[in-house]
C-alpha cells in the first residue's frame with residue numbers, strides 16, 4: 235500500500251496540463267503515493283449543475299491532502315446559459331468550487347510564499363522573501379451579501395449605525411450590501427499561523443495589513459487580536475501597515491517585509507501584488523491549510539487562451555507540489571524539487587514563454603526532474 239493518498243484535482247484548461255507536468259516530477263522523485271482523481275470544474279457545472287460534486291469531497295475525506303490545478307468560472311448569467319437543457323430551469327446557482335473547498339474543509343489559512351528564485355529575469359529584486367498569510371474563510375469573502383436590500387435590513391442597520399441615515403431613501407433595488415465579517419477566532423488563528431511561521435523559520439518580522447482608521451470595527455478587532463498575539467512573540471518585530479500604503483511600500487522596498495497577515499480580501503490583493511514581484515503567475519503558488527486537511531494549488535486560473543497548447547509555466551504548480559511535500563514531511567524530496575526548479579531557472583534554456591523561452595510545459599517538467607536528481 236502506498237504511504238500517502240493524494241486527491242488529484244486537475245480541473246479545467248491549463249490546470250490539467252500543469253498537473254500532468256507535476257505528475258512527471260512527483261513520479262520521478264518516487265513519492266510513495268496513490269493519486270485519486272477527483273471531478274471538479276466547469277464541465278461538471280454544465281453537465282451536473284455542480285462544479286464540485288459530492289463524490290469528490292467524499293473521496294477527498296479519505297486522503298491526506300489534495301493537489302489542485304485550476305478551474306474556469308464565469309458570471310452567473312453565462313453560467314446559467316451553459317447548463318445542459320435539462321438543468322436550465324432548475325434555478326441552480328454557481329458557486330466557486332475552490333471557495334467551497336476552503337469553507338467545507340475549514341481551510342482557514344492561505345499561505346503564499348513569494349521568494350525570488352536567484353537569476354529569475356522576472357524578479358523585481360533578488361532579495362525578496364515575503365510570505366503572505368491570508369484568512370481564507372471569512373472577511374469580505376464570507377459570501378454574506380444583500381441586493382436588493384429590504385426595509386427591515388435598512389432599519390436594523392440604522393439602529394446601530396446612524397450614518398446609515400443617508401442611504402435610507404435609496405430604493406431597495408438600487409442598493410447592494412456586502413459584509414466584511416471578522417471573528418475573534420478567525421482573526422486569532424490566522425494571526426497565530428503567521429507568528430508561528432515566523433518563529434519556526436527565524437523571520438524577523440510580522441506585519442498586519444489592515445485599514446483600522448476607516449474600517450473601525452472589523453479593522454479594530456483585527457488590530458486588537460494582532461497586538462495580543464504579538465506579545466507572545468516578543469523576539470519578533472511586529473507592526474501594522476494600512477493596506478493602501480503597503481501596496482506602495484511593497485513595490486518600493488519589498489525587502490523590508492518578511493511575513494504579512496491579512497483578512498481575506500486584503501490578503502487576496504496584496505498576495506497577488508507580492509507574487510508579481512517575483513515572477514508573476516508562472517510562479518505564484520499557495521497552500522490552503524486547515525487543522526485536518528490541506529489543498530495545494532498554483533494561483534493562476536485555467537488560462538483559456540492557452541488551453542491545449544502546453545505553453546504555460548508549470549513552476550507555480552511545482553512550487554505548490556513542493557509545499558505539499560513539506561506538509562507530508564518529505565523534506566528531502568522537497569529540497570530536491572526546489573533545487574531542480576532553481577537550476578532550471580538559472581540555466582534559463584528550457585523555460586516557457588513568460589521567461590523568454592520556447593519550451594513546453596512538459597519539457598520543463600523533464601528538465602526540472604533531471605536537475606532535481608543531479
Ligand code: NAI
Nearest residue numbers: 304305306307308515516533534535536537538546547588
Ligand atoms: P488566468 O490566471 O487563467 O490567466 C491569465 C493570464 O495569465 C493568462 O492568459 C496568461 O497570460 C497568464 N498565465 C496564467 N498562468 C500562467 C502560467 N502558469 N504561466 C505563464 N503564464 C500564465 O486568469 P484569467 O484569464 O483571468 O481567468 C481564466 C479563468 O480561470 C476564469 O474562468 C477564472 O475565473 C479562472 N480562475 C481560476 C482560478 C483558480 O482556479 N484558482 C484563479 C484565477 C482565475
Ligand code: MG
Nearest residue numbers: 502503506533
Ligand atoms: Mg487572487
